[in-house]
Amino acid sequence: MSSSRRSRRDAEQRPVADLAQILQQQSGTVIDESLLSRALTHRSYAYENGGIPHNERQEFLGDSVLGVVVTDHLYHQHPDLAEGQLAKFRAAIVNSRALAGVARELDLGSFVMLGRGETTTGGRGKDSILADTMEAVIGTVYLCGGIPAATALIHNVMDPVIAAAAELGAGLDWKTSLQELTSTMALGVPSYQIEESGPDHDKSFSARVIVGEQELGSGSGRNKKAAEQQAAEVAWRALKSRADAAGA
Structure with a gap:
């Protein structure tokens, strides 16, 4: 890749330190910037740069942490809902569209590291990439501060999504x-x-x-x-x- 082309692509990316500061405010824990950098590394970028580590392991972890935190919240806040209704409620909250919306609120698209192909096809705005990156970020916050920090982050960024899901009525979809x-x-x-x-x-x-x-x-x-x-x-x-x- 030419230096000019690399510079144009890199210019689209905000410093990881900026996001680390935002996440520290939202979670109450110090964020390891090396872990966060990995959480922002899409597999397309990793492939183009010699197979460096990418964010899918943290995404896997964050998906599970998110599920636990949301499930715990719904279980305690809605004691009268049956298991089936709780599952539908959770599905209305924990889904790619909702996560992508939260990622846009945090402007994650400006931080994520993408390969050339994904960059040129608008990868920074794709729901799938934004949702996966959001899960990886949640996984990173968990690694840095455990469940308390992850819970704080999730509630700070997702409580509006939880409130909106409550509008769905009995069907919850x-x-x-x-x-x-x-x-x-x-x-x-x-x-x-x-x-x-x-x-x-x-x-x-x-x-x-x-x-x-x-x-x-x-x-x-x-x-x-x-x-x-x-x-x-x-x-x-x-x-x-x-x-x-x-x-x-």
Whole structure:
């Protein structure tokens, strides 16, 4: 790689120390910058730089820590919910779209280290990369400060997501909630149109949700369910705003 090209790519990346300071404020623990740097290293960058360590081990750890913290919170905050409802509640919180949204709030895209291909195809804004990086960051905070630090970070960045999930009602998923809302508004049953792209080992899916003859939302994801849920969320919010405005 030419030095000029490397400079352009590196200019897009903010210093790891900046993120370490943000995370220290959010978690209350000192962040090891070498661990954080690894958490920000995507496998595409690692491959282009001699197979250096990347973030997938920390991502694996962070995924488990996130699940434990959210599950513990829901268990204690909702003592009357059955296991099935708790599982749906957790799924509405711990998913790629929600994690990507949190990652954008932290501006993780400006810190992540990507290979040339991912950089040129907008990898800094991809939900999948942002969600995986967020999990790796959670894993890093856990390694630096244990469960107390990870819990503090997760609540600081995800409590709005938890609050939003509480709006979903008994179904606790966007597709069910959308169907309940369209039924209440006498709009009929939503239908979904799915398209897939990419090679078999790395497929992506896009979904559009149709209510009546109107497209109300679209979404994308690693599988059909994720794409449909994202499209249903967009449609639910649009219809809810319409219903609220009509009732005002």
